[in-house]
Amino acid sequence: MSRTVSPQSPSPEPAYERWAYSFHLPHSPRSVRVARLALRAVLDGHGMTELADTAVLLTSEMVTNSYRYAPDGPTRVRVRGLAESRLRVSVWDSNPVIPTPFDQPPSSCAHGTVAARAAEAATEETHGRGLLLVQLCADDWGGYAYGQHPSGTGSTGKFLWYELAHRCGPYGIAA
Incomplete structure (x- = not known):
């Protein structure tokens, strides 16, 4: 019996590969370096090297905060390709406290507020700028509580x- 194969209708999904990686890191100062190396390897492997420097910087700041402010538990990092040129x-x-302003949607934080925090952070303080870097460099950002059960059970x-997105230059699409 002969079979005929007809072309399939175009998929509504874009033609990019969906992927996600998770890293479970122990509570150790070395975990920050491990997260940077693993993230760079993932982005290089998926052809997203143009985002690597910024992503490594922002992830390093967030993992450092996790190490400093959640001393009784590990850290988990999840990296996902959201679109052909977008990354989350x-x-x-384990610390349930969401730092300000990550407890609000990015759209609710006026650019002037971020600029004012940047000016304030330009003082002689040697810490407290990590999440400000995320706000200034990321295309979108936020935070949410996880697993807070009224019964007190569960993690x-x-x-x-x-999120970061690659931006083409003005002639990037035509090239």
Whole structure:
């Protein structure tokens, strides 16, 4: 019997590969370096090297905060390709406190507020600029509580996340 194969209708999904990676990191200062190396390897492997420097910087800041402010547990990093040129990185830790302004949607934070925080951070302080870097460099960012059960059972904590997108130059599409 002979079979005929007809062309399939175009898929509504874009023709990019969907992917996600998770890293479970122990509570150790070395985990920050491991997260940077693993993230760079993932982005290089998926052809997203143009986002690597910014993503590594922002992830390093978020994992460092996790190490500093959630001393009783590990850190988890999740990296996902959202679109052909868009990336989301989420960092989970066991501390349920979502730092300001990650407890609000990015659209609710006026650019002037971020600029004012940047000016304030330009003082002689040696810490406290990590999440400000995320706000200034990411295309989108936020945070949400995880697993807070009224009964007190189950794991708790928070996710802080950011997204980056590759931007073509004015002639990038025509090239």
